[in-house]
Amino acid sequence: MTRKMRSSWALTSALLVSTGVWAEGQSSSLLADTCAGCHGTNGSSVGPASPTIAGMSVETFLEAMKGYRTGTRPSTIMDRLTKGYTEEQIKEMAEYFSKQKFERFPQEVDAAKVKAGKKLADEHCERCHEDGGRKDEDGSGVLAGQWLPYLRFSMEDFQSGAREMPKKMKKAIESMVGEAGPGSIESVVQYYAGQK
């Protein structure tokens, strides 16, 4: 167990006591804690593939859960799980996870691809995925430090059409692949995964 992995635990006591999350009748912590088995303690996954959900904006969280629930967003298991919660419960979880810190763990990335990916991301992705994919605005999600296999799965689903892309994203990707070839996708996801 690395020091980095331990820190997600060290953070929690301080976080909960200081923000008073543990209030009487408080269900959101309990609701959210049941997700830890796959998404990590406090929502920061230790990998290799299940995504970190900590630090996601409420908007992104709600959109994702709605997508899973209605089947418009592909999943292997999330569709079955989201159907178990009421809208109110999902909102509580969204609020809870938005307040958690996205902990980044070291990932195996290819340095050359990361370098290429940074250039490509700066040019094609940064406008919506600001600050190297750290900023989650208008449902852009947090890409920086997300697990590489998960980023790959997401891009596969976007490109196959199984998952809908915003028009701006579709254009940006078409433009990027047009200029830099299909391998540019892998470079970009490696860049984001490698972010610390």
Added chain:
Amino acid sequence: MSDLTRRGFMKLTAGATAVGTFGFPFIARGAGKKVVVIGGGAGGSVAAKYIKRADPSIEVTLVEQNTNYYSCFLSNEVLAGDRTLDSLKFGYDNFAKHGIQVIHKTATAIDPVAKKVTLDGGTVLEYDRLVLSPGVDFKYDAIPGYTEAVAQKLPHAWKAGPQTELLRKQLEAMKDGGVVVIGAPADPSRCPPGPYERACQIAHYFKQHKPKSKIIILDAKEKFSKQGLFTEGWTALYGYGTPDSMIEWRPPSAEGKITRVDADAMTVYSGELDGATKADVIAIIPPQMAGKIAQVSGLTNESGWCPVDKATFESTKAKGIHIIGDAAVAAEMPKSAYAANSQAKLAAAAVVASLNGTTMPTPSYVNTCYSLISPDWGISVAGVYRLEGGVIKSVEGSGGVSPAKATPAQRKREVYYAHSWFKNIAHDMFG
């Protein structure tokens, strides 16, 4: 005083004689809140952590008889030769940093009235609340010819560690063309899909190294968890349904229920006709019951498992003791590591609420179980539950198993997620 304690104190003075929502009055123990957790596995380790996390002022002591924990989940990959046992080995070093004291001794007795736990060697621990997560013990008197001593020759490997190693060594030593018998128990049992995943992982190993070998599952059940999905995988990968099938499944209606074992003759007898199956490796998973400490402390019922209040997991046989994980009667939740993890968090919330005189959160429970049919083929079962009329019920329209006829890409993703589940749950327990 922290905000938490002050709020708790005010609530107590306002309604000191009020009966709590679940029928037990929450009596203030005043200063000094002590919790003892017995069992440092999938349930206990998490209960200890989450109690401390919610209220660092509570003194938490974890009693775990083993210095290391070997995770039984994913141990079937060790049998296939795809994973080391070492990768499943965990220690308790991180608990100190969370302010939890770990005592590596066996709990031998619980006095629910005096609120004391006695440990092997004589140490006595006092508690205000006890969380008991003792796992399972085996009913060694259930199958004639199968005893605790016999289990050293015919490993169940239903607790990981030396048993897993023993079974793997036997599989490695077996000649090509040999026969393995897996004895699958009746419900309720720890890890319902486990025996079938075991057959898969052994078949995966045989397919590469001993392709003429056979696996026979002698089952005490007429149907099993994720059966449709396992059958689909067996058919695609291991010749199921053909004369050359590597895996054979015999339910009771096909003479599959084990009647007795002759370990010296390496023969298992089954069915009404008491038919004999001679084998090179015999891995019988015997019927189970709640861990010994629960039995000797009067916390079990006739079924051998521990009845609990489903909202708090407080024992219905003794106040102040919360029993979680495999040992508890928690249907519709299966006896799984994830269920233990989920129940641990609920019990932790109940313990903290009762010690501070605050309201219990609304219960919510989850289970997700992955099974690996091959290194490229994963399947899962999910469940989201809520409390309805004092009973744990699956939320209608939710949960269920992976879709049938999924694409290879989807099945491969489930393998990635199975490994992610393992790493994250292990971190939740030991991180």
